Amino acid sequence: MNTPPTMQALRVHHFDGPDAWRLESVATPALAADQLLVRVLASGISFVDLLLARGGYQVKPDLPMTPGTEFCGQIAEVGAAVAGDWHRGQIVAGTAFGGTWAEYVLASPQAVVALPEYSEPALASDLGITGATAVHALEGRARVQPGETVLVLGAAGGVGLACIQVAKASGARVIASASSADKRALCARTGADATIDSRDAHWRETLRTLAPQGVDVVVDTVGGHMSELAFRSLAWNGRHLVIGFAAGDIPALKTNLALLKGASLMGVDIRQFPLKEPQAAQANLQRTGALFAQGQLRPHVAASVAFQDWRQAIALAQDPQTVGKVVMHW
Numbered sequence: 001m002n003t004p005p006t007m008q009a010l011r012v013h014h015f016d017g018p019d020a021w022r023l024e025s026v027a028t029p030a031l032a033a034d035q036l037l038v039r040v041l042a043s044g045i046s047f048v049d050l051l052l053a054r055g056g057y058q059v060k061p062d063l064p065m066t067p068g069t070e071f072c073g074q075i076a077e078v079g080a081a082v083a084g085d086w087h088r089g090q091i092v093a094g095t096a097f098g099g100t101w102a103e104y105v106l107a108s109p110q111a112v113v114a115l116p117e118y119s120e121p122a123l124a125s126d127l128g129i130t131g132a133t134a135v136h137a138l139e140g141r142a143r144v145q146p147g148e149t150v151l152v153l154g155a156a157g158g159v160g161l162a163c164i165q166v167a168k169a170s171g172a173r174v175i176a177s178a179s180s181a182d183k184r185a186l187c188a189r190t191g192a193d194a195t196i197d198s199r200d201a202h203w204r205e206t207l208r209t210l211a212p213q214g215v216d217v218v219v220d221t222v223g224g225h226m227s228e229l230a231f232r233s234l235a236w237n238g239r240h241l242v243i244g245f246a247a248g249d250i251p252a253l254k255t256n257l258a259l260l261k262g263a264s265l266m267g268v269d270i271r272q273f274p275l276k277e278p279q280a281a282q283a284n285l286q287r288t289g290a291l292f293a294q295g296q297l298r299p300h301v302a303a304s305v306a307f308q309d310w311r312q313a314i315a316l317a318q319d320p321q322t323v324g325k326v327v328m329h330w
């Protein structure tokens with residue numbers, strides 16, 4: 001099937017919120033020799049996507065822009081200079097920095113991973129960033145070992161749930177911290193060995209009953225006041241992974257805490273990773289795809305909504321009561 005000259009794309013015209021967004025007809029992106037053109041089947045709505053669309057991300061795109069950073073789709077065209085076994089119709093998951101909330105997106109072959117033909121697009125739609133971040137953080141940065149204890153903050157979020165699964169695949173024990181009973185139940189169903197209420201007034205004491213020797217790795221997607229509490233709960237040689245600041249505040253830590261624990265504070269940045277370490281980032285994405293293909297990495301899809309009903313999808317994704325990932329599909 002030939003690629004049509006125009007496509008539907010959800011475009012942001014101002015950073016004032018969804019009232020300034022429109023699903024409209026635009027030119028289908030032109031393929032360069034070193035790229036793949038992918039027909040998007042499903043694309044998730046993540047915390048970063050919403051930040052980007054509101055102009056709140058560290059990098060501000062020019063307007064109008066099409067948000068979306070991760071996708072599952074089908075290869076529509078392969079650039080003339082692309083090496084490797086890529087072909088039309090192949091199912092892939094991947095990432096692009098903006099542009100995935102559209103019918104077609106351009107992607108670098110290094111930024112996609114081939115998936116089994118039968119892959120469910122909604123379930124593969126958040127591998128490119130969310131899944132890849134969990135693998136990079138736990139396997140690449142913290143080098144989590146079997147038998148270690150991993151504490152996941154914001155554990156019912158997209159990255160948090162992926163981290164529970166990657167930590168379990170590494171043979172670790174997982175303690176998941178989340179704010180509601182529904183979210184903690186989801187964490188337990190996803191594989192967490194124990195859960196803790198992030199609003200518990202005696203959170204550190206409760207954690208100590210679950211991990212008397214301390215935790216080996218902290219997955220921190222939340223920031224704010226939880227970061228110091230978690231860092232103080234590390235065991236000797238502990239690693240604290242700085243991933244995000246969903247709570248809003250970037251915390252400050254006293255460096256003597258690292259000395260007392262022989263501990264490391266490790267940054268994780270999935271956006272810069274492929275720019276600084278292209279081969280390692282590609283291997284990380286392949287590993288993410290392999291975990292998916294083995295059934296060890298799956299998002300919890302709260303709702304899969306047609307792109308035509310994008311307002312409903314965005315409202316659901318912004319609702320703090322929504323548990324799991326909201327995905328849009330064509």
Ligand SMILES: NC(=O)c1ccc[n+]([C@@H]2O[C@H](COP(=O)([O-])OP(=O)(O)OC[C@H]3O[C@@H](n4cnc5c(N)ncnc54)[C@H](OP(=O)(O)O)[C@@H]3O)[C@@H](O)[C@H]2O)c1
Pocket residue numbers: 046047048129130133154155156157158159160177178179180183198221222242243244245246247248268269270271
């Ligand atoms: N460094 C990287 O490479 C990288 C990659 C991907 C994402 N991120 C960052 O990681 C963070 C999590 O991303 P995500 O996609 O997992 O997000 P998400 O699905 O929206 O989950 C965020 C979680 O954070 C918790 N949270 C605490 N305070 C919050 C607040 N004030 N507002 C919203 N959530 C709050 C929530 O859990 P509770 O209700 O249980 O508290 C929620 O489940 C974001 O800051 C994102 O920018 C970083």
